[in-house]
Amino acid sequence: MSGTALDDVTAIRAAAAPLRSPQDLDPLVRRIGDARIVLLGEATHGTAEFYRWRAELTRRLLAERDFSFVAVEGDWPECHRVHCCVAGAPGAPNDPRQVLWGFRRWPTWLWANEEVAEFAAWLREFNATGDGPPCGFHGLDVYSLWESLRGVVDYLHEHAPGRAAAALQAFRCFEPYGEDPREYGLSAELVPENCRDEVVELLTAVRSAAHTDTVPGLDPAFVAEQNAEVVAGAERYYREMVRGGVRSWNVRDTHMSDTLDRLLRAYGPESKAVVWAHNTHVGDARATDMAASGMVNLGQLARERHPDDGVVTVGFGTYRGSVVAADHWGGQVRRMPVAPARPGSLEALLHEAVPGENSLYVFGNDGADQWAKELLGHRAIGVVHRGGGYVPTVPSARYDAFVHCDETTAITPLHPWEPEEDAEAQTYPSGE
Incomplete structure (x- = not known):
């Protein structure tokens, strides 16, 4: 290992905050402070730990910081049915799991899974016991x-x-x-x-x-x-x-940003939003090679449109584990292995510094995160999982904080799915 790499590992180890319980999120909650928009990412669309930690942080933001709604990388009509359920709207079903089971557009597992069902059940109960307007659950996407x-x-x-x-x-x-x-x-x-x-x-x-x-x-x-x-x-x-090209990507992310802004206006001038979407959407595109291709994304647009409101972006990543995905667009969903991260990547450095542990990194601590200002490969897995895909990223410019789950497990879809493949797969960012 070179001296520079060894220095990075030492610095990462010093900066790592153990992440074992919801209380360990305290440094991140303090960093969020009075921010109006908090964007929570994921390196895959099928990792249980990402969904659970996002849910834990979101519970705290709704309960402790008066956030107004959760907006997700999902279809508006399907998510509106979830919103009606958790808000207790007249005539809406009482069971969020029943509503999530009704998600039918591929890839269904993004939101029709046990982890989201558990959070939605909590949100319904939270709204039922509160005395203010219900906290919402809304879809930002363009596909429906x-x-x-x-x-x-x-x-x-x-x-x-x-x-x-x-x-x-x-x-x-x-x-x-x-x-x-x-x-x-x-x-x-x-x-x-x-x-x-x-x-x-x-x-x-x-x-x-x-x-x-x-x-x-x-x-x-x-x-x-x-x-x-x-x-x-x-x-x-x-x-x-x-x-072809990047224009369809830009249309989609601009639509998601416009939808987020409409929701903030609908909920009022004091409203606050938590966003759940893939890292490729929430992490500022200007800190990646996306910018050179002419791509923008939700995280960049949120920072540009709300410079005075406070925007905090949190990335998520893993070193190895398992994931739910498909091997081609529209294919059968299955649990697949996530191979150990490429040497020299962000995930590999975090694994080397704190092996076998979940850890939290809050950036901007007086130069202590110099390692996060370097250009590093950062893994991205979409709904299609094949080959190897890493996005060149400056972590502390792309995110305000990062959650690393060293070894992860697949989510549990509500709909039928196939068992794990035998062969190890690398990763390919497709359909984020």
Whole structure:
């Protein structure tokens, strides 16, 4: 080992705070302070420890720091059903697990898993025993084109039947593509006709159908407008996706950032948000090679849009373990091994400094984290797990803090899944 690497390991060991119980999160809670937005990442979409530690920190932020809602890398309509459940909305199911079981778009396991079900059950009880507005659970993502479109049609039929024609016109425009958004994207690329004009009319119709409700996140007009924004975002996303390049990524993360801002406005000027998403979304893109490719992300946009509100970003990583993923897009979900991290990577250095332990690192401590200002490979695993993928990262610029879980285990999906593969897999960042 070189002298520089040895110095880094020594510095990391000195900076590491053991992470064994919720009370060990105290340094991070102090760092968050009065921040309005806290973004909590994950190096994979299928690691139990990431979900559990995010949930533990979120419980503390809701209970101790008066945070208003949790916003996740999930679909708006499905997550809104969870929100209605945990908020105790009239007519909503009582069991969050039942609602999460209803998640059907692949990859279902991101939110339909035991770890999220446990947190959602806690959140429902927390809201039931509180005396203020319920803490929400909302989806930020852009993928639910058809379900969101149906939601707008239903809303206008009920609340503004005179404007429902715009929704039906948009529905008919998308209908020939058989609910396959990629088919729409390919068609829009090959022929000049597309559904952009219909989507503009749809947004206008929804925004004109005013309705007021005093419960944040449950106002039918707000829900419908967000569904219309999803339709607009998805239409742009799938047009850009077939062209390749980074523009579809930027459309998606800008949509998530816009949704977060709309939620903050809906919950009021004193509202605070906790965000759960992949590291590739919450960690500032400017501290990675994403910036050189022209990519932006949710973490960067949050810092740029809310410079005075306080934005704290927490990354998560692991050295080795197991993960739930698939070997190709749309494939069967299974538990897969996560091989030991590449030598010299962030995860390998943290493992060498504190082997076998979970540890917390809060950056910005008077030069004590010089090691975190170096450019290091940082592992990313998406919903597809194959090959090797590391994002060049300056940790203390990408994140304000980092949680390292040295050896991790796979989440437990609610839906059926296959047993562990025999062969070890490396990692490939796909479908974050």
